[in-house]
Amino acid sequence: MSFVDGTELGQDGILALAQRALELRAGSKAHRSDGARVAGVFLNPSLRTKTSLEAACGAVGAQPLMIMPGKDAWALELEDKVMDGDKAEHIREAAAVLSEFADLLAVRAFAKLESAEEDRADPVVSAFDRYSSVPVINLESALWHPLQGLADTATWVNHLGPDLRGKRITLTWAPHPKALPAAVPNQVLLSAALQGMDVTLAHPEGFDLDPQIVERAAAMASSGGGSVRTSQNQREAMAGAEVVVAKSWSGFAGYGRRDEEAVQRAEHRDWTVTSDKLPKGGGFMHCLPVRRGVVVAPEVLDGPQSWVVEEAGNRLWTAIALLERMLETS
Amino acid sequence: MSFVDGTELGQDGILALAQRALELRAGSKAHRSDGARVAGVFLNPSLRTKTSLEAACGAVGAQPLMIMPGKDAWALELEDKVMDGDKAEHIREAAAVLSEFADLLAVRAFAKLESAEEDRADPVVSAFDRYSSVPVINLESALWHPLQGLADTATWVNHLGPDLRGKRITLTWAPHPKALPAAVPNQVLLSAALQGMDVTLAHPEGFDLDPQIVERAAAMASSGGGSVRTSQNQREAMAGAEVVVAKSWSGFAGYGRRDEEAVQRAEHRDWTVTSDKLPKGGGFMHCLPVRRGVVVAPEVLDGPQSWVVEEAGNRLWTAIALLERMLETS
């Protein structure tokens, strides 16, 4: 079993891992898989994901093998073509060889934001999953960030209890100096829907997520006792939420229209999450790294309703819980 | 004892390591040298070599200390000169200091392909070996790639049996978009000669290997019951081979004549290894990374006669076998 969008484990499986993560955080000893190896292929930079994966490997007795193609390793070719250009190694061989060296293969590869069709195919993680003979863990792809979704779920469970059905969560778009991929908001949507939460997705006009993904999340939510609704009024969307998740992303309709998108983005600087918008008692979450003063006001980020450091800390405990499970069964 | 071209261990010693590697692959437990440390200095990128070395360290309980001078560490000066230029650290101090920190020192430094005399001196690995007070492992130098040769030997033993004398191997030049160093073909030649194989070296006119190295291999082969012959007819050279190893390289005569060499290289696109040239039942090997459709046709690379993934996998088991031996005796 690979772990590409987190739904592979189902609502119960994710909930079990989130609860196991909270046990580990409380001091439970990790199950060991001494001598196992986990290869991590990073096509993009990372602080939390790389560090927490390495630390989680250490906690279960596995050895992390970290590879940065194009930096310390060869640049990878993804397409089926005659390789007479710059890229030295095809993903077929890279995946097959790393499968010889490791028990699990973890891959990070962001969206390019050039072509909606290309990013929708999630080409790098899909290719590693196809050509690898060991299970693949997605460390953030063009579409998904399931380890973030798992850490978020653990954070929700910690604050709102294990039965998340009907809990009110708002995922709000936020301003940012750059156009960003939608893997994190897609994942928040999907992870919340998987647990049957009542999700409000708030964004300005033009900053919609991929309608196929919103539809899939809505179906998943409603079958689990929850719902997904969309709003273009941030203040209203946040009112009454038990937890607010902020994130900037590039609108799905904006693919290939970067200049126009930048102008539109600049028009919505008032979507910064400020304390006057934050509902009383509601938690504030963001996957980090976060632009202070742009995405969120410092008084929210550093304030008592901010769960961001706990959320990032849960990246470690959830990664341990996931490795325990995947190495036991691999 | 350092491990610079692989002949330091002799024909028997290499065969013993190859057989030990196959035992490890079959499930034998690695001998531990807990608390040992192996420093790896990478002046060039690497996927298989770095990852397999790190994994092999883990398997024997040693700690890998990986250094990329010019990236995460200081750029190294090799020459005896007044250091008033860009390079911050002399290889004398780097080697001496790493010898204080580690039990073994492993080094990767490719040929520059500028001067035949410079590359023939194998300056980086030689300097590390001279200034280090611990044994040095060559992770691919200007001239040699002994860990590749060891993995290849293990692959030959697995398919052809431990007595490799008189087994027919063809090492064929192949097209490539770039001029490449000859460390790998030099090593295949030497490793096959060491085991007394019958080696056919095939390449177009102008793509000869260093005649000193070919002569040395021929003498070594004949003293072990084998032979080395050269051919400029690829199809004929491959006919009847039990194993074909493909690799592109820059002709020895082409040093310092890059433009001319590029033209010549482009004239031999018909040296791509295709299924119609591959002898029936013969294995296909390549050290990877490989240019699909240029060096070798996809149907060969992905076909049933391809041993490339096994060959790369053997990088791990042979590295463990070598570390077992070098740490026991260091």
Add this chain to the structure above:
Amino acid sequence: MSFVDGTELGQDGILALAQRALELRAGSKAHRSDGARVAGVFLNPSLRTKTSLEAACGAVGAQPLMIMPGKDAWALELEDKVMDGDKAEHIREAAAVLSEFADLLAVRAFAKLESAEEDRADPVVSAFDRYSSVPVINLESALWHPLQGLADTATWVNHLGPDLRGKRITLTWAPHPKALPAAVPNQVLLSAALQGMDVTLAHPEGFDLDPQIVERAAAMASSGGGSVRTSQNQREAMAGAEVVVAKSWSGFAGYGRRDEEAVQRAEHRDWTVTSDKLPKGGGFMHCLPVRRGVVVAPEVLDGPQSWVVEEAGNRLWTAIALLERMLETS
């Protein structure tokens, strides 16, 4: 307790660690803190510091988590500002999150040499110390390099005995092709003063260290039975010294005057440490990397009075001693 300039442990504490390091070097087994984690954040390149920290982690059973912001991790913002520029992550979150993942946080961040006021505030290490919830180890900051000071102290103790009061040490400026930060000379001064040594600080006119730091060291030395004096005559300053430490640095008065400083620096090429200046029987030390033939003549560096390789080797044993202490009490 953080370890920012090394004085946090006091004269006795540093001496105890230096002696423990020499025991470890002689074969004493390191105390284990299995399962601990040490995050290392490197904003500048490193050979000895990174490698010795990783090796020291291994020796005590801790896992090193190495991060290079701007290379494999996000570029860090230090200032309190609206983050609408290039930097993706604020040091507040980076420090808080790494504190969730690790038991100790080690940070390397050189002086920028642009503004004396900025470097005097030691902004990066100070910020990590402020925002981290675990102890911080300084791996060389704008002002200090306490692990180097500790290794130097161990080297002094090894050659001169544990009672360093009144021992004669000369810290001499040396030529260099580039303007360099003063963290190392500041630290040598402070570490020698802490042990009550008689320190002579020698440099050409214009290459003074920060007067606040010289004053602090002088007060510390005199309260411990030692002294600090300054000289502009290198030969005289070195005569009779039991140990000479060479290092180039940019004069404190030279901040923001790079071109002028380069001219002045070039005028003092005769400050190269040569064998005729080295006092009979006195040791020669340098933190490395060192410019051969510029800072010091090869005959000194490679000669019998050179302690540089031992000094660098002591980086490992002192790092183990420090981790033993900090992980026991963290």
